[in-house]
Amino acid sequence: MLSKRPSAFGLAGMTFILIWSVITVLALVWGVEINMYDDYHIQYGFPMIWAVHQLVTIAGPVDIWHVDFSALLINVTFWLASIIVGIVMVRYLTRSTRKQRH
Secondary structure, eight states: OOOOOHHHHHHHHHHHHHHHHHHHHHHHHHHEEETTTEEEEEEOSSSOEEEEEEETTTTEEEEEEEHHHHHHHHHHHHHHHHHHHHHHHHHHHHHHHHHHHO
């Protein structure tokens, strides 16, 4: 029979996964505006910029997207690896505190 009370890892792990997933999405889609006197563009991605939306150049208004799929792949790999490391750490910490209680 399944227990109705969530385990310590289940609650801590699910909370970590939920928070880290939101951070991952924000890191991938958050835009940073760069505004100079003859150049206005928005950069997307953290830690690596994977897309740039160019809106104004010295020649006038434009609407150009520059997308670097390899940087996007590196970003997604970085965030997935960090969530795996975080889950392992949460599991280790909850297991060690559970052993200390018994």
